[in-house]
Amino acid sequence: QVQLQESGPGLVKPSETLSLTCTVSGDSISTYYWSWIRQPPGKGLEWIGYIYYTGRTRYNPSLKSRVTISVDTSKNQFSLKLKSVTAADTAVYYCARGGLQFDYWGQGTRVTVSS
Amino acid sequence: QSVLTQPPSASGTPGQRVTISCSGSSSNIGSNTVNWYQQLPGTAPKLLIYNYNQRPSGVPDRFSGSKSGTSASLAISGLQSEDEADYYCAAWGDSPGVVFGGGTKLTVL
Numbered sequence A: 001q002v003q004l005q006e007s008g009p010g011l012v013k014p015s016e017t018l019s020l021t022c023t024v025s026g027d028s029i030s031t032y033y034w035s036w037i038r039q040p041p042g043k044g045l046e047w048i049g050y051i052y053y054t055g056r057t058r059y060n061p062s063l064k065s066r067v068t069i070s071v072d073t074s075k076n077q078f079s080l081k082l083k084s085v086t087a088a089d090t091a092v093y094y095c096a097r098g099g100l101q102f103d104y105w106g107q108g109t110r111v112t113v114s115s
Numbered sequence B: 001q002s003v004l005t006q007p008p009s010a011s012g013t014p015g016q017r018v019t020i021s022c023s024g025s026s027s028n029i030g031s032n033t034v035n036w037y038q039q040l041p042g043t044a045p046k047l048l049i050y051n052y053n054q055r056p057s058g059v060p061d062r063f064s065g066s067k068s069g070t071s072a073s074l075a076i077s078g079l080q081s082e083d084e085a086d087y088y089c090a091a092w093g094d095s096p097g098v099v100f101g102g103g104t105k106l107t108v109l
Helices: none
Strands: A003-007 A018-025 A033-039 A046-052 A057-059 A067-072 A077-082 A091-097 A109-113 B009-012 B018-023 B034-039 B046-049 B063-068 B071-076 B085-093 B097-100 B104-108
Touching: A003 A091, A018 A033, A018 A091, A018 A109, A046 A067, A046 A077, A046 B097, A057 A067, A077 A091, B009 B018, B018 B085, B018 B104, B034 B063, B034 B071, B046 B063, B071 B085
Parallel strands: B009 B104
Antiparallel strands: A003 A018, A018 A077, A033 A046, A033 A091, A046 A057, A067 A077, A091 A109, B018 B071, B034 B046, B034 B085, B063 B071, B085 B097, B085 B104
């Protein structure tokens, strides 16, 4: 059974870098695409970007200048870094399997940007 | 403002058939596949429909999807109380990247 688990700080200060990791179990990360998606409080879903195990990435154009997604195949993990965060980046962050068709999701991790 | 347009709310009584629309353009729905997600309160979204009208294993056949031109629809027949959730459509856009609808909150009266 495929499982994804997000981990990382729940509180980030404005202007700093948000860093999250998604650990995949029950499947090799060296197949499929892997994505990050976020959901601000009370709002809808926003795709952040995806990565393939080769390192190929694609980002949401609205976040592209601040986002980096990387993969560590030895640990079966992929990570998200979002720099220069503001209160608008406060959200529940999900990792998911797929680049368009997201068939497995993590439970989500809430990240608050506040001083 | 979302690239794909959904009604913010929908409702129905148990047993009824409800449809949720998702309007896009030729650069997203009109030329790419559409997926639908169900998000129960306090949980992560779940893939409900993929490739317009395919159901993942375990999704009841009460749920169906369709597409016409630059719009897509999700239909739920035999509405049940456990269907009360937020529903999102998604497609590949020309940004490029995945674009979501704003979501539709379904209430079972």
